[in-house]
Amino acid sequence: MRASQMRPEMRPQVRSQELTSLAAAGRRTSTPDDRRAWQAGTRLLDTYAQLATSGDHLLREILDGQAPIQWRHYPEDDAIGVAGGYQWFYHSHSPRDRAGAVEHGHFHLFARRRLWARRVHSAAEKDFARMTGNSARSANTRHLLGIGMNSKGLPMSLFTVNSWVTGDLMLSAANTELLLERMELDSGHPIIDAVLESAISLCRKEIRTLLASRDVALRNFSGKNVLANQSLEVLSEVSIDLDKRLTELEAAIATPYRASR
Numbered sequence: 001m002r003a004s005q006m007r008p009e010m011r012p013q014v015r016s017q018e019l020t021s022l023a024a025a026g027r028r029t030s031t032p033d034d035r036r037a038w039q040a041g042t043r044l045l046d047t048y049a050q051l052a053t054s055g056d057h058l059l060r061e062i063l064d065g066q067a068p069i070q071w072r073h074y075p076e077d078d079a080i081g082v083a084g085g086y087q088w089f090y091h092s093h094s095p096r097d098r099a100g101a102v103e104h105g106h107f108h109l110f111a112r113r114r115l116w117a118r119r120v121h122s123a124a125e126k127d128f129a130r131m132t133g134n135s136a137r138s139a140n141t142r143h144l145l146g147i148g149m150n151s152k153g154l155p156m157s158l159f160t161v162n163s164w165v166t167g168d169l170m171l172s173a174a175n176t177e178l179l180l181e182r183m184e185l186d187s188g189h190p191i192i193d194a195v196l197e198s199a200i201s202l203c204r205k206e207i208r209t210l211l212a213s214r215d216v217a218l219r220n221f222s223g224k225n226v227l228a229n230q231s232l233e234v235l236s237e238v239s240i241d242l243d244k245r246l247t248e249l250e251a252a253i254a255t256p257y258r259a260s261r
Helices: 008-026 032-054 113-121 123-131 173-181 190-202 204-219 242-254
Strands: 074-080 086-091 105-112 141-149 155-161 234-239
Touching: 032 190, 032 242, 105 113, 113 123, 113 173, 123 173, 123 204, 141 173, 141 190, 155 204, 173 190, 173 204, 190 204, 190 242, 204 234
Parallel strands: none
Antiparallel strands: 074 086, 086 105, 105 141, 141 155, 155 234
């Protein structure tokens, strides 16, 4: 029986098994990026299969089974990694705050000081600081990424916001991408951590494009103090289709890879 003919709640587990078989067959010929993405994809599918088996929702634990109250942080004091230096929270806006948005809410992901303190002295960060006005503001976190979620608890978009929105600062595109690539969450919410990590690993190409678009928006701003200017809120945004990404991954894993000469 094909995965498309099975009940929806069974498809993730079957799809995970299919990916595992494909990857085993193509492991020697697929690229390292494909193999990392395969691992993220199987983890993501296994996580949602676990939720489907228990009849649970990804956000039930932090929302306590209730609809989110607009602007409230979930968890209330954010989810902060024990050792990794990352943190996140989930919240939702009122419809008039984000006209046209169809998301249920979104996650904001941050890096805490221990992860970026030494990086602020790098050439990339000095260039980025000059481009954004060399802000003297002190903040313990750097905002990395927003992830929009639909009502079923599935990631549907990635976005970046200006610093006044989150009350901290940003990092250069290069260091933001690096910290997202190395992200290991240990917030005490393992199911959500797994979904966030997996989605980011699957969307590395989209994240690179997103950060480049963010920097274009910042660079093209003609006023002063761009990071505090409230006319710039969402700097870049892209829709994501993880099922399509997994289909592309199946093809990449199953197709022999030939290095360019």
